[in-house]
Amino acid sequence: MENGSGEERHSVVTGGAGFLGSHLCDALIRAGQRVTCIDNFETGRSANLRHLRDEPRFTLVRRDLNDQIDGEVPGPVDVVFHLAAPAAPSDYLLDPVATMRIASVGTLNALDLARDRSARFVLASTSEVYGTAGDEPHREDDTGQVNPADGYGAYYESRRFAEALTTAYRSTYNLRTAIARIFNTYGPRMRLDDGRVLSRFIRQVLSGAPLTVPGPGTQTRSLCYVDDAVAGLRALSEGGYPGPVNIGSPDEISVFAIAQEVAEIAGPNAEIVFVEPPPAETHARRPDISLAGQLLDWQPRTTVQTGLATTLAWFQGAGARHA
Template sequence: MNILLTGSAGFIGSHLTERLLAEGHHVIGVDNYLSGQPANTALFREHPRFRFIQADVSLGLPDPGVRLDFVLHFASPASPPHYQQHPVATLMVGAQGTQHALDLARAHGAAFLLASTSEVYGDPEVHPQPETYWGHVNPNGLRSCYDEAKRYAEALTMAYHRHYGVDTRIVRIFNTYGPRMRADDGRVVTNFIHQALAGQPLTVYGDGSQTRSFQYVSDLVRGIMALMDVPDPFPVNLGNPDEYTILQFAERIRDLIDPRLPIIHRPLPADDPRQRRPDITRARTLLGWSPQVSLQDGLARTVESFRAVGGQPERLVSARLDGH
């Protein structure tokens, strides 16, 4: 297929590009490098079935020059430090960016897949979170620029499906980790690994009792590929239902790298969700999908990718790890 992928230079976008090319597809990557990395584009520059367009999808999408079969919309800052640094751009890529991507898919008669997020559930009052849960979101808090952008993007995607008949899909992505994460993204995985490799104390916010579930990036990509084959417009959770407290997670990484390191505590950020765990019943039923990579194996691969480049933040974005 001819596939246009926005956010192709991002962490997930680069792994998805790699898988699509391996499956024989032609990929047109689009990114403006607000949070994506040129090093990720460089991985595929010489591939005969990859083409890159540097553009801000919030301002519009250029004519790709070929008939498209699929538009995958993954463009957006996704980590709290990045979207809080660029709140307006985050809202715009969720609003205008999504509309431009949907218009392109509609013009080409192409299918469309939106990368949404578990953040649409906010600080959930239902646990674990099924797709039928409407969420508990602060519409004007520090995280609202991302939460509400994705909630609007979902609403717009469903409107295009219902009103225009566009073949759409929505994936709600839960915490995902693996090689090529930005070392400065402020997420718990990269923070802990970088601190531990540097011999620094691991910083836990609050008492560490808040929970998360972590899926390895290859599991996510496999789920996305499966969803592309199923014409179902309603949201699908993709995440690992194994749940850990942040303190347990810090201990896992510390023990993997240096058990002697201390763990220190800092105040909890505003609107930080207390618990997050996906109900993946729908993914199991609809896609026959469930995560396969254990936390131990995934962390070992991720730590090795950090070590392979000496743990230097400015070099981590170009790290590459086989076997995913």
């Protein structure tokens, strides 16, 4: 794939060794692009990129994004995808100061790289910026409400700051930027220790343990398969819309139904049991993706049944050794 000057397109993916980032690297390589991945492997995994080791169009730069990175990336750059940020509570609660540093200094360095190379900048933000989940799907014009002084404040506010910083670079330097708000995404290579209910179900199935459904299981989740999320990021990168734009699934499925799907795929020995719910049960955020459909011609295309089957097959096969 060539850029406007006839050269091979070059994308930089920060956090490219992570779950979503590694799938994005794969998709860009398949599209004929040259890809530079920047990751310090604090939360990313080398196993996620092992299959790209001998790919001539792929370059891995092991670097902390809090340090200057401009000299690590030679030549022109067409797009900088900024995905470097801890996404699992087990990571961002462990060191909230580091969480805020990567969102501030790390995002500044990624933005400066895009500015220096006149590249488009795509920020992978999160649905967490909307704050407390409600009954209605979140629209991009929802301002959200978060408490910066609670235990999760460092993560919420760090992502909101990264969005504000990206917007400031657009207005101050006329940088071509875009913001994607990523909702619950799953698939091969996902972290099984990220605290999410689907991750727990897969971990339990792999170990032969019963699937534990909290409470009645009527609480819902909205699950977007990773290939669809990647397609949304790429569509946003190829247009001129600055965002923010929601990337996720608008369809809800109950936790009990998820457990049933996983149990059916796993086989007849899979058992489902009901357990006491935690004191503060998580309510799912559901996106309104009308804007993504109108401006990006994007919507999720993978059914939950297909996505879960593919995900579980990966973990039961070769992927289980790297989970």
